[in-house]
Amino acid sequence: xxxxxxxxxxxxxxxxxxxxxxxxxxxxxxxxxxxxxxxxxxxxxxxxxxxxxxxxxxxxxxxxxxxxxxxxxxxxxxxxxxxxxxxxxxxxxxxxxxxxxxxxxxxxxxxxxxxxxxxxxxxxxxxxxxxxxxxxxxxxxxxxxxxxxxxxxxxxxxxxxxxxxxxxxxxxxxxxxxxxxxxxxxxxxxxxxxxxxxxxxxxxxxxxxxxxxxxxxxxxxxxxxxxxxxxx
Numbered sequence: 001x002x003x004x005x006x007x008x009x010x011x012x013x014x015x016x017x018x019x020x021x022x023x024x025x026x027x028x029x030x031x032x033x034x035x036x037x038x039x040x041x042x043x044x045x046x047x048x049x050x051x052x053x054x055x056x057x058x059x060x061x062x063x064x065x066x067x068x069x070x071x072x073x074x075x076x077x078x079x080x081x082x083x084x085x086x087x088x089x090x091x092x093x094x095x096x097x098x099x100x101x102x103x104x105x106x107x108x109x110x111x112x113x114x115x116x117x118x119x120x121x122x123x124x125x126x127x128x129x130x131x132x133x134x135x136x137x138x139x140x141x142x143x144x145x146x147x148x149x150x151x152x153x154x155x156x157x158x159x160x161x162x163x164x165x166x167x168x169x170x171x172x173x174x175x176x177x178x179x180x181x182x183x184x185x186x187x188x189x190x191x192x193x194x195x196x197x198x199x200x201x202x203x204x205x206x207x208x209x210x211x212x213x214x215x216x217x218x219x220x221x222x223x224x225x226x227x228x229x230x231x232x
Contacts, residue, residue: 004074007031007032009056009083011038013181013201019042022078033054034054034055080208084105103153106154126169128170158172158221171219173222179199182201
């Protein structure tokens with residue numbers, strides 16, 4: 001039986017590229033996102049894939065999705081948590097609903113999804129959980145009140161998970177994406193940016209895949225990814 005990789009938060013960027021990259025290595029892929037139409041179109045391209053419409057903000061929906069994965073694909077070997085949307089406003093304009101949604105997507109969803117895969121990983125004393133983060137996890141911008149605070153909480157959660165689960169053989173890592181990802185919508189919004197200033201989703205997926213293959217004697221917790229032109 002092939003290994004199983006779950007990608008939570010699949011869109012036409014990092015999520016889709018991670019699905020394709022792990023499928024190319026023989027993994028069975030479970031793809032979770034709210035957009036069932038996009039998921040089904042991607043599933044038609046990716047071998048041995050299972051598309052599940054799931055809103056990670058809803059714990060019951062997450063539990064149900066992972067029950068389906070367990071029944072149809074088996075125990076999860078790799079979880080890639082790529083869900084990361086949120087409200088972008090300053091502190092005066094941030095809404096309660098936006099704050100809650102940002103936290104639920106980035107932090108609560110990660111907690112619930114991870115809790116579904118940890119027991120089997122503990123039994124095998126092996127597994128990987130990769131969380132896709134952002135520069136906002138390190139600093140709050142004037143207009144990222146909800147998003148930055150949620151990403152900061154997500155990073156702290158991942159850190160706590162890594163410290164707890166590492167001795168059990170489970171590698172938890174946090175990938176900080178620092179830059180603009182090359183997507184149709186980002187190109188349209190910033191047509192002035194040269195090609196070299198974009199992060200390529202396939203290259204991000206390659207780095208994620210390499211993280212999951214590290215020997216436990218030299219595990220990475222935090223990995224910064226940025227194009228060479230990004231100022232930092």
